[in-house]
Amino acid sequence: MDWISIALLLFFGLLFLIAEVLFIPGTTVVGLAGFALLAAGIWFGYRDLGSSAGHVTLITALVLAGVIIYIGLRPKNMARLALTDVNDGHVRDARLPDVQPGATGRALSALRPSGTVLFAEHRREVVTRGEFVPTGAEVRVLRIEQNRIVVEAVS
Structure with missing residues (x-):
């Protein structure tokens, strides 16, 4: 070579x-x-x-x-x-103190059995115990289970 x-x-x-x-x-x-x-x-x-x-x-x-x-x-x-950026974002937790058991709100969507409810100025995803709730109905928070807000229609 x-x-x-x-x-x-x-x-x-x-x-x-x-x-x-x-x-x-x-x-x-x-x-x-x-x-x-x-x-x-x-x-x-x-x-x-x-x-x-x-x-x-x-x-x-x-x-x-x-x-x-x-x-x-x-x-x-x-x-x-190398990755040098720091991720300081967080997930909105349903257990935060802005929505407590007994709070009332208005359904922004039909709850069949889950949907969106407006509590004061806070929009939250909620579930019912199985019943359907029409849009615009008044709902009350029964309890907060882990990361779910359970509501019922106010009669």
């Missing part, structure tokens, strides 16, 4: 290593292909160019691979890939 083929093996091995470390980390297939190309280039360098050229090929490949891995694994570069 001539020196151009060996140089191309080393070049593409380093290119695959750059792709693995900087652009698509975690795939390992590209990184393993890069290391295989580097190993093949070094082996052909020793076999075809002699031991002194093989040593130069080995040292050059190791230094360049080390630089690529060092640059790719710096904290600044890793921070670009």
Whole structure:
């Protein structure tokens, strides 16, 4: 093999290593292909160019691979890939103190047996004990079970 083929093996091995470390980390297939190309280039360098050229090929490949891995694994570069946003959202809990047992409201939709009720200015999803309640009817909270508000029609 001539020196151009060996140089191309080393070049593409380093290119695959750059792709693995900087652009698509975690795939390992590209990184393993890069290391295989580097190993093949070094082996052909020793076999075809002699031991002194093989040593130069080995040292050059190791230094360049080390630089690529060092640059790719710096904290600044890793921070670009890491999720740093904090999720501070929350789910509206039916057990919050704005709706208590005994509170009354108006059905915004037909409760068959579940629907929407307006308590003061708070819209809540509610359920009945099985009965149907028409839209606009007055309802009263019987109890709050875990995350459900149970209501009944006010006669």
